[in-house]
Amino acid sequence: MILKDFSLSAVAAGIKYQDRLDLGLIYSRTPAVAAGVFTTNQVKAAPVHLSIDRLKQGRCQALLVNSGNANACTGKEGMEAALHTSRLVAEALRIPEEMVLVASTGVIGLPLNVAAFENNMDALVANLSDEHFNQVAEAILTTDTVPKTVARTVVIGGKEVNFMGMAKGSGMIMPNMATMLAYILTDAQISFPELKNALKSAVETTFNRITVDGDTSTNDMVLVMANGTAENSWIEDSQHPDYELFEDCLEEVCKELALKIVEDGEGATKRITIRVCGAKEDQDAEQMARTVANSNLVKAAFFGEDANWGRILGAMGRSGIRFNSEKVDIAFGDVVIVKNGIGKGQEAEKNASKILKNRHFTVCIDLQDGTGCEEVYTCDLSIDYVKINADYRS
Amino acid sequence: MILKDFSLSAVAAGIKYQDRLDLGLIYSRTPAVAAGVFTTNQVKAAPVHLSIDRLKQGRCQALLVNSGNANACTGKEGMEAALHTSRLVAEALRIPEEMVLVASTGVIGLPLNVAAFENNMDALVANLSDEHFNQVAEAILTTDTVPKTVARTVVIGGKEVNFMGMAKGSGMIMPNMATMLAYILTDAQISFPELKNALKSAVETTFNRITVDGDTSTNDMVLVMANGTAENSWIEDSQHPDYELFEDCLEEVCKELALKIVEDGEGATKRITIRVCGAKEDQDAEQMARTVANSNLVKAAFFGEDANWGRILGAMGRSGIRFNSEKVDIAFGDVVIVKNGIGKGQEAEKNASKILKNRHFTVCIDLQDGTGCEEVYTCDLSIDYVKINADYRS
Numbered sequence: 086m087i088l089k090d091f092s093l094s095a096v097a098a099g100i101k102y103q104d105r106l107d108l109g110l111i112y113s114r115t116p117a118v119a120a121g122v123f124t125t126n127q128v129k130a131a132p133v134h135l136s137i138d139r140l141k142q143g144r145c146q147a148l149l150v151n152s153g154n155a156n157a158c159t160g161k162e163g164m165e166a167a168l169h170t171s172r173l174v175a176e177a178l179r180i181p182e183e184m185v186l187v188a189s190t191g192v193i194g195l196p197l198n199v200a201a202f203e204n205n206m207d208a209l210v211a212n213l214s215d216e217h218f219n220q221v222a223e224a225i226l227t228t229d230t231v232p233k234t235v236a237r238t239v240v241i242g243g244k245e246v247n248f249m250g251m252a253k254g255s256g257m258i259m260p261n262m263a264t265m266l267a268y269i270l271t272d273a274q275i276s277f278p279e280l281k282n283a284l285k286s287a288v289e290t291t292f293n294r295i296t297v298d299g300d301t302s303t304n305d306m307v308l309v310m311a312n313g314t315a316e317n318s319w320i321e322d323s324q325h326p327d328y329e330l331f332e333d334c335l336e337e338v339c340k341e342l343a344l345k346i347v348e349d350g351e352g353a354t355k356r357i358t359i360r361v362c363g364a365k366e367d368q369d370a371e372q373m374a375r376t377v378a379n380s381n382l383v384k385a386a387f388f389g390e391d392a393n394w395g396r397i398l399g400a401m402g403r404s405g406i407r408f409n410s411e412k413v414d415i416a417f418g419d420v421v422i423v424k425n426g427i428g429k430g431q432e433a434e435k436n437a438s439k440i441l442k443n444r445h446f447t448v449c450i451d452l453q454d455g456t457g458c459e460e461v462y463t464c465d466l467s468i469d470y471v472k473i474n475a476d477y478r479s
Numbered sequence: 480m481i482l483k484d485f486s487l488s489a490v491a492a493g494i495k496y497q498d499r500l501d502l503g504l505i506y507s508r509t510p511a512v513a514a515g516v517f518t519t520n521q522v523k524a525a526p527v528h529l530s531i532d533r534l535k536q537g538r539c540q541a542l543l544v545n546s547g548n549a550n551a552c553t554g555k556e557g558m559e560a561a562l563h564t565s566r567l568v569a570e571a572l573r574i575p576e577e578m579v580l581v582a583s584t585g586v587i588g589l590p591l592n593v594a595a596f597e598n599n600m601d602a603l604v605a606n607l608s609d610e611h612f613n614q615v616a617e618a619i620l621t622t623d624t625v626p627k628t629v630a631r632t633v634v635i636g637g638k639e640v641n642f643m644g645m646a647k648g649s650g651m652i653m654p655n656m657a658t659m660l661a662y663i664l665t666d667a668q669i670s671f672p673e674l675k676n677a678l679k680s681a682v683e684t685t686f687n688r689i690t691v692d693g694d695t696s697t698n699d700m701v702l703v704m705a706n707g708t709a710e711n712s713w714i715e716d717s718q719h720p721d722y723e724l725f726e727d728c729l730e731e732v733c734k735e736l737a738l739k740i741v742e743d744g745e746g747a748t749k750r751i752t753i754r755v756c757g758a759k760e761d762q763d764a765e766q767m768a769r770t771v772a773n774s775n776l777v778k779a780a781f782f783g784e785d786a787n788w789g790r791i792l793g794a795m796g797r798s799g800i801r802f803n804s805e806k807v808d809i810a811f812g813d814v815v816i817v818k819n820g821i822g823k824g825q826e827a828e829k830n831a832s833k834i835l836k837n838r839h840f841t842v843c844i845d846l847q848d849g850t851g852c853e854e855v856y857t858c859d860l861s862i863d864y865v866k867i868n869a870d871y872r873s
Contacts, residue, residue, distance in 0.1 A: 126793065126796035126797050127795075127796040128795065128804045158789055158792050158804070160819075160821045193789025194822040299773075300774055303792070303793050380693070381692040381860075385868030391869065393587075395587025395588040398522050398551075398552050399695070402520035402697060403695040408521065410522045427554045466868075470779070471779050471860055475785065476783055
């Protein structure tokens with residue numbers, strides 16, 4: 086898929102490792118309407134501060150992103166480095182500095198190697214092409230094992246509107262009102278407030294519902310750029326007949342990227358949906374699902390393909406949500422393993438163990454106490470997660 | 480050490496595995512004043528419910544404890560099994576049923592094998608001896624690798640008062656107003672309200688400050704039995720001149736047991752103290768220390784002996800406690816690695832890495848924003864933690 090007026094580029098700038106793509110550029114010749122959602126971690130990286138500030142105007146034209154160094158906890162020098170690299174882009178593309186966003190991901194606390202940016206800016210810009218989407222999707226990866234991209238087309242008001250999205254995830258993943266790096270490009274015509282609202286609500290049910298390890302990053306960022314080249318009728322208020330369609334499609338794109346992040350979580354061998362139903366309120370269901378989804382014991386049992394439902398009940402019991410344990414049903418896929426708080430026995434466990442051998446499955450917890458229902462997406466806790474994170478910087 | 484009128488016994492009853500001690504009995508010929516603290520997990524095992532109820536009278540004479548099966552999530556049958564086993568003890572020892580407490584630890588959700596208790600009760604009682612303290616300390620273990628015991632003597636009002644404690648821990652350890660199995664025997668003379676208060680305050684700064692994996696068990700229980708045979712002057716109100724001395728000694732015993740639990744956490748290779756100082760309030764310091772102590776990324780870096788302070792700042796930033804990241808100092812042992820939010824560079828990291836090679840060390844976080852200060856004790860996240868918990872039931 087090609088989006089009109091969007092071009093992309095990535096080069097191997099040697100920011101941390103040699104000979105791997107680590108510096109990417111996304112450029113829209115037509116200034117794009119843009120909205121972002123950022124980490125809620127109090128410790129925010131310099132590029133996050135800068136991009137939050139610049140996105141207040143609701144527009145941008147270019148995004149410079151590097152992997153290998155998060156430019157976080159780097160003080161005034163870090164902010165100067167972020168400003169300096171954005172200036173390099175503005176000069177090379179001859180656009181206003183305020184139209185450039187910057188993003189970084191990688192190790193926290195190391196000074197950014199600004200020379201690597203200076204030395205590679207010409208090559209980066211010269212390489213811009215509407216066919217280089219996958220280059221950037223690769224350049225943003227850290228411990229990810231595969232690039233994560235998605236493409237969608239939807240007809241809005243008789244016009245084909247296209248979406249292309251990319252994301253990186255892996256570790257330090259429990260976005261809390263924000264998420265990891267994800268960039269979504271679209272040619273839709275839509276105004277800033279509508280784009281912002283659509284993104285916020287899409288993130289809430291997608292990126293904000295995934296967890297790899299319960300840790301929230303200093304650099305999380307989801308950005309959507311809409312350059313309007315699809316020439317659909319401007320979606321300029323939320324009552325517009327096409328707003329909902331746009332929002333649904335954006336949510337689908339976010340969900341697919343979010344699930345890809347979980348599947349490629351550090352060391353992950355499985356993606357698991359934790360669904361809590363029958364809670365008093367939706368937010369109770371979410372809180373309980375999140376507690377189960379973050380339990381190391383539950384996640385290690387998934388890795389071992391052990392239908393150890395006692396650990397699920399244990400995690401539920403410390404979730405802070407009140408429930409009657411004698412009314413709890415738990416199913417792995419379509420196998421009910423706990424009925425009214427009591428195990429269904431060895432036959433059920435044997436069948437549940439088969440479900441656990443799958444790459445994806447759902448654990449459904451029914452509290453039988455209301456209509457609140459929510460899902461959270463998680464992965465298993467494997468030996469490789471520990472290996473990766475014991476060795477990450479070496 | 481021998482405590483007058485206390486006798487103990489353990490046998491291999493084959494509750495889960497053959498040929499290992501798994502059924503223990505603690506008996507005080509003199510009825511003891513007793514106080515307990517129990518799990519705050521909403522899902523409580525049957526023996527926990529029964530023991531909470533019986534301890535309301537502030538006295539007990541015997542405790543029956545098994546490993547291999549938690550008797551949790553076992554419904555009405557589980558409670559009947561707990562009652563039945565306590566009756567077996569009462570009959571064998573010819574004491575009132577209400578003076579018998581029961582405790583279980585092990586797999587959640589399996590029916591308790593009551594026959595194993597029936598078949599072994601005579602042998603268990605016949606084996607009672609004041610020299611068998613270590614037998615019971617061994618019988619309560621699950622994935623623990625070593626028994627955890629402590630002994631202390633303190634002179635109170637001219638009389639030698641003795642304490643003996645045992646504990647088991649390992650996984651599902653983040654006691655929240657309660658803890659794992661720990662039993663403390665003393666010959667002190669003390670009244671129930673004072674014993675209860677002393678235990679509560681000792682647990683708060685010891686067992687409640689440890690974490691292995693952030694999971695709270697369904698079966699946590701700390702019990703102290705004081706049979707008064709030391710004949711110290713009765714500590715019968717909290718203004719008694721000896722109360723504070725008793726409380727301090729009890730706290731020391733609890734702390735030593737708690738640290739032993741962390742050191743023997745599932746797969747643990749190190750014990751780490753996370754100290755947060757300079758917070759606005761003590762409880763802010765505690766909450767932040769707990770968040771850092773539970774971060775998988777921080778704990779995996781400890782396992783890898785990597786002084787990855789960026790992950791510590793990342794965890795601090797999602798702790799919910801407000802702070803100014805530009806005022807944060809972080810030290811590993813006596814090596815300052817972050818000053819005013821910025822890394823001190825490679826030399827400091829090299830020195831910090833040496834500290835990380837130790838079996839025990841302290842990470843000190845100074846927020847420079849007040850006098851609030853608290854410590855939490857944690858262990859590293861190792862490959863063996865995942866191995867143990869992927870395979871636990873097989």
